[in-house]
Amino acid sequence: MTFLALDVGNTRLKWALYDAPCVGATLLASGAQFLENIETLEEGDWSTLPPPRWVLGCVVAGDAVKRRVEEQLELWDVTPRWVVSSISEAGLLNGYDHPARLGSDRWVAMIGARQRLLANGPKRPCVVVMVGTAVTVEAIDTEGRFLGGIILPGHGIMLRALESGTAGLHVPTGEVCDFPTNTSDALTSGGTFAIAGAVQRMVENLRRHCGEEPVCYMTGGAGWKMAPSMSTQVELVESLIFDGLLEIADQRLALTSST
Numbered sequence: 001m002t003f004l005a006l007d008v009g010n011t012r013l014k015w016a017l018y019d020a021p022c023v024g025a026t027l028l029a030s031g032a033q034f035l036e037n038i039e040t041l042e043e044g045d046w047s048t049l050p051p052p053r054w055v056l057g058c059v060v061a062g063d064a065v066k067r068r069v070e071e072q073l074e075l076w077d078v079t080p081r082w083v084v085s086s087i088s089e090a091g092l093l094n095g096y097d098h099p100a101r102l103g104s105d106r107w108v109a110m111i112g113a114r115q116r117l118l119a120n121g122p123k124r125p126c127v128v129v130m131v132g133t134a135v136t137v138e139a140i141d142t143e144g145r146f147l148g149g150i151i152l153p154g155h156g157i158m159l160r161a162l163e164s165g166t167a168g169l170h171v172p173t174g175e176v177c178d179f180p181t182n183t184s185d186a187l188t189s190g191g192t193f194a195i196a197g198a199v200q201r202m203v204e205n206l207r208r209h210c211g212e213e214p215v216c217y218m219t220g221g222a223g224w225k226m227a228p229s230m231s232t233q234v235e236l237v238e239s240l241i242f243d244g245l246l247e248i249a250d251q252r253l254a255l256t257s258s259t
């Protein structure tokens with residue numbers, strides 16, 4: 001009954017194998033590979049896994065990368081399913097102008113967040129932050145309607161853009177501090193505060209819109225680096241995308257088995 005969940009981002013592929021395709025399933029194994037190393041999966045990390053019965057993933061890295069992942073999956077006799085953002089799924093309503101154009105990683109992370117929120121207490125507004133190659137900050141109202149969200153460059157892209165667009169900004173990574181007094185610290189703190197400030201602003205927007213204090217969940221490869229520098233209260237949940245994929249698999253399989 002094993003279930004393989006895949007999160008193919010713009011920098012890395014993250015995978016997690018569970019004992020079943022349902023919420024609360026046990027994690028059996030997990031890992032990550034940079035996109036340039038996808039071809040190592042079949043004979044490497046995946047070669048010793050028990051064959052998954054279902055594979056569900058989200059991919060935002062483009063069709064060429066998706067095909068390379070599908071080639072590695074030929075190791076097993078299983079057809080991978082890829083999430084496409086829709087008008088509604090798993091209790092969440094999609095307010096995007098063109099729902100299918102919303103990045104499926106954003107949609108899946110929001111589904112994971114909403115499910116976590118409802119499992120932990122009464123309905124509340126929710127901000128979902130993903131800190132990856134790009135950073136996204138989403139707003140979900142009390143009833144589970146995705147109102148909209150923002151996309152900004154991730155820390156790495158911000159610094160590379162500054163490096164390539166200026167003559168004098170080639171320095172090692174610095175420390176985050178309130179009042180930076182050298183170039184390294186100024187750049188590192190600038191990128192960090194840009195992300196923290198964007199989150200603070202979205203929390204304010206959502207609080208004003210809903211008249212209630214939002215919960216804020218943060219996920220993504222660089223989440224742990226951002227967490228200490230946030231100005232608003234955030235809960236770091238590394239597994240948000242996998243939680244969302246489990247929730248979707250759970251609901252879809254419940255639907256097929258009841259019809």
Ligand SMILES: Nc1ncnc2c1ncn2[C@@H]1O[C@H](COP(=O)(O)OP(=O)(O)OP(=O)(O)O)[C@@H](O)[C@H]1O
Pocket residue numbers: 008009010011012013131132133134154155156157192220221222225226
């Ligand atoms: N101090 C920092 N604070 C925040 N982000 C940072 C910091 N240092 C590096 N980053 C950036 O964070 C980004 C996230 O990296 P990582 O590959 O771990 O995330 P990811 O969630 O796997 O991304 P994706 O899903 O887009 O592939 C990278 O672009 C990296 O440059």
Ligand SMILES: CC(C)(CO)[C@@H](O)C(=O)NCCC(=O)O
Pocket residue numbers: 009010060101102103104105106132134135136151
């Ligand atoms: C914004 C990213 C890059 C974040 O991973 C991804 O979700 C994406 O490519 N989205 C498509 C555009 C959109 O969400 O509006």
Ligand SMILES: [K+]
Pocket residue numbers: 007008009010105130132220
């Ligand atoms: K991602």
